[in-house]
Amino acid sequence: MNGRRTAKDAPHGLNNTAASLLGFLHERPMTGWDLVAAAEDLMGDFWSITRSQVYRELSSMAGAGLVEELERGKRDRRPYAITEAGRKAFADWSAVLPAEEAVRFPLLLMLTLGRHIPREHLVAAVEHHRAVHKSRLARYEDQFADMSDPYAVATLSFGIQYERAVLAWFDGLPEEITGVPPKRSPGAAGAP
Amino acid sequence: MNGRRTAKDAPHGLNNTAASLLGFLHERPMTGWDLVAAAEDLMGDFWSITRSQVYRELSSMAGAGLVEELERGKRDRRPYAITEAGRKAFADWSAVLPAEEAVRFPLLLMLTLGRHIPREHLVAAVEHHRAVHKSRLARYEDQFADMSDPYAVATLSFGIQYERAVLAWFDGLPEEITGVPPKRSPGAAGAP
């Protein structure tokens, strides 16, 4: 086919979560707790890592020599530093094309099956989500003000564009689903 | 067998995957294979179910009496029909507000860590994804033509809006990442 490298034959052996940890550890040594906080802060809604996963990956990477455990601190605090092998593995990972995104949207599932669901439930679900997305967009636009790092801005911009698209989509939903006529034309296919 | 209350004994006891299967089975009896195909076809990129998961849920729901196994057909084909209890469980599920969507976007992870990644890798990743999204958008717009069911249209519209947003976002990415100046203003914060 195209001979492109995919995650399958990758020589680094990292999953995305492990790679993200190594990425953050480039800045400074951190504990699992710190790493969860950093990821939550920087990528919050479009990438998620969980405590359990983080600690699991850290100890497995420690075993593989990609990170090393530093002196324990207060409260059993256990910082890890990246090693040379870790930098190498991260560099290898970064050379591989990232996989396509996965979107799991239960509301869409519900709408797809909408034919078999009472209208009032559909309406309630849509209204709920509309509110959630509205407030997320507001939050992102707020954050956008004090941002300068172009990499952080890129991620945040994605969030803003995404939320705007979702909101526009809500506005174009047909009366069968929302109970009220669309605010805009279904908008999806026609010109903007 | 402990007395603990888990998701399984919740009012409806369905996870989203199980619920989606019951939803499809409202139309007609289907096999696991058919169900995977139906889900793939209708919700493809924004909801995914896997074979393993489907067969597991089917046999567990058969045990719970939510579906019943019909006569085996050729090639071990094993259709399931929804039961009254299944309809009830689905109705209960449909009354609950769907959870928020989860977006896992490895490219965003890569960009967030972009500071530690050679520019050429970032550029390659972005270009690759741009192509993927461009062709997905084209595919959706094609499909849009022969669609009448408003529920299917709603899902497809989401796809179209989403892909357009992603493409616009690509166009606004800064030179640090793409290697070329943005085609549009970063667009995220300013007025449309």
Added chain:
DNA sequence: CCGCCGACAGTCCATTGTGGAATGTTGCCC
């Protein structure tokens, strides 16, 4: 008529990811 290839159908398993409960520690406020 036979052999075999490719699409169909289901099973199994390792790994990854999620969510929450349980446990312990420490700083700090009253």
Added chain:
DNA sequence: GGGCAACATTCCACAATGGACTGTCGGCGG
């Protein structure tokens, strides 16, 4: 000096994924 909130890790059950594996059948070339 007691108690509470925030910090930090561990453990576990369950959900979801993806690929390998097995078997079945339909149709086509020889």
